[in-house]
Amino acid sequence: MAGDHNALGSYLRSRRTRLDPAVLGFAGGRRRTPGLRREEVAQRANISATWYTWLEQGRGGAPSAAVLDRIAKGLMLTEPERAHLFMLGLGRPPEVRYTPADGITPRLQRVLDAMPFSPAIIKTATWDVLGWNKAAAALLTDYGQLPREQRNILRLMFGTARKRVRREDWSSVARFVVGAFRADVARAGAADTDEVTRLVDELCLLSAEFAALWQNNDVVAHGEGVKCITHPEAGRLDLEFSSFAVEGRPDLGMIVYNPATPQVAQRVRELIEAKAD
Incomplete structure (x- = not known):
């Protein structure tokens, strides 16, 4: 499978296809595939559409942590999903973001x-x-x-x-x-x-x-x-x-x-x- 050779690209595609364009303010109409287009993810992440396309295609080298963070926000990833994105893109988890706890479940x-x-x-x-x-x-x-x-x-x-x-x-x-x-x-x-x-x-x-x-x-x-x-x-x-x-x-x-x-x-x-x- 092609995804086996580009796990990062496969993961990015799977995450953007689950998002609803209309809910996020993008025009509806007929789309060949579900979810956001690549250029829409790039817009939400404030990065180049070409660069994002290369990431999905397995080109352009390793992304920076800052880029992955912006993509995670653009794709509305949960914390476990964000950590997985970093493992695929950089081979390490993201730096811990401290949030003071108020209580336990x-x-x-x-x-x-x-x-x-x-x-x-x-x-x-x-x-x-x-x-x-x-x-x-x-x-x-x-x-x-x-x-x-x-x-x-x-x-x-x-x-x-x-x-x-x-x-x-x-x-x-x-x-x-x-x-x-x-x-x-x-x-x-x-x-x-x-x-x-x-x-x-x-x-x-x-x-x-x-x-x-x-x-x-x-x-x-x-x-x-x-x-x-x-x-x-x-x-x-x-x-x-x-x-x-x-x-x-x-x-x-x-x-x-x-x-x-x-x-x-x-x-x-x-x-x-x-x-x-």
Whole structure:
């Protein structure tokens, strides 16, 4: 098949043929094929009609990211479709476009609630906690009792004495958290946003320790590890954690904590069941 040799051209043709010319302001009448004409796509993308034709024909070399972005807008592509366009045209996904999250879907909340004895949270790239389950409220922090602006892991860690008391290895954990935060905001394309700048400035004023750690420019991965907490009722609890990406949402991540031993699991279960009564 000809499309096998020009996947980009085949994809572009398939996307433009699904669009309704009349809805987009182009004259109707008889058309030999459905959808937009090549010159109409070029007009919507603000590029040369000749250049767009060459792209569909597999001529003219690789397009730039800017051109692909304009074509994606002109063809009204969804984010997954835009990412696929970049993979075909440049062999890489597009740069992440950061959009601050306001909340999570009911479906994501049900995922959290399906783990009754494993604390789990959904956090943003700036480490605001948007979702949590009952186990997280019982063992980690009852985010529902906090004002929305205080549901931030970094604000809680560097501005709350209670957090330091519960963590024996607070200094090493703080170093890890700041390095992981730096990696998260960069991955989400948020490193230079006003939101992150304001948060970092606030934390630097709030905590000399945060300011020093931020100045170090350390970056760490935080896919998995062990979190040791001292709970006021259950005592020391060792929890293994794993981090997961939320598909299609580079600004969100899920962290799930599981008891590291059967003994800890039993204490966790008893604590959660007692709070549920």
